[in-house]
Amino acid sequence: MSAPGPRVLVCDDEHQILRALRVILREAGFEVIEAATAEEALDRAAVRPPDAAIVDLVLPDGDGVEVCRRLREWSQMPIIVLSAIGDEDEKVRALEAGADDYIVKPFGPRELVARLQAALRRAGGDPDEPAVRVDGLEVDLAARRVLVDGAEVHLTPTEFELLRTLLRQRGRLLTHRQLLTSVWGSAYGEDVAVLRVHVANLRRKIGARYIRTDPGVGYRFDDRAGG
Template sequence: MSRVLVCDDEPHIVRALKVVLREAGFETVTAETGEEALDRAAVRPPDAAILDLVLPDIDGIEVCRRLREWTEMPILVLSAVGDEEEKVRALEAGADDYVVKPFGPRELVARLQAALRRAGGSAADPVLRADGLEVDVAAHVVRVDGGEVHLTPIEFDLLKTLLRHRGRLLTHRALLTEVWGAAYEHDTATLRTHMSNLRRKVDPAGERIRTDPGVGYRFA
């Protein structure tokens, strides 16, 4: 049973999430503050985390950033704020997804399950190599010119997809559908943010991942 850390200072939200997650087969551990969430995650690392953006001490963005210093577990951010700037801030801090309150229980569970699947990988998947990059899909390890690089699950999936189709132009819609699912096929802002983070880590010189403006990306 997957264990999910839920951090929110609104008791009714926490109660609702505990019920929804329990019915979906998840075990939950809760925290009311950012510091408490970080402590609980450190003592017994969960399989995923759901974080509210507005907390009484440090905000969810900072919690996400500090978790990303040592874990690749899927992180979903919850907030009543739905503007694009806040979404980008959360994604840049390492969040895998962003859910706006009020949310549908089925949607939240579906997004959490999708994030866990992306993080899981498959033992049958190969090691992909190209242009100084090595992606061990089963071990979820990426090396750039021999040195190991930390990627979030979303960044890992994007790189894996580009490598499997290297040389081929993948449209924004194709990448969004492959990595996030059909419900995200028009969310190009999310894709741009994650691609920017990925490039910074594996292609700072801009020689591996090419952009066709307004169309998509390809691994050269």
């Protein structure tokens, strides 16, 4: 008997969507934990912490953004927000609350599974990667642990993967497209707004001095920070 796949919390109040997600994810090898309200999702996540979450933006007792915020209080699991609203402001609001991805309904099953798998890969680690220390910033790439001036800082899986990508080529300018493709995948090559939100969140958590902007082009990790 094969081992169960990653547990995914799915929260949506539309019965048809919830049923479709259950079928899609189970066929892809995931174990599904279902919820129809924000409170139900938070309760089930607390009782049996999932490996990832897929949350609808509009819920009968709140919204997916608040669910993201409350999950982020104790968990770094990948979170994908689903929404029928494709407005950029809503996307930015969800990402700023800690979501790793934002998918607009209607969505294709293969796209959803691919994005979920990519988010879970970003949450994984490579045991052979070294630790990096730069001017008060310590990043244990294998353990996915970040310290700033000795204090631990909690990053989302996507924020950590963005930091890791910049650190691997520190000092080198990486274009928006290079970063988006490396961290999110080729489908995101033009989604600069997503990148800007995550860079802003990362700077807020570790300090702005480490990541330099080349306006209109991209970002680089400055290994001379503070020097």
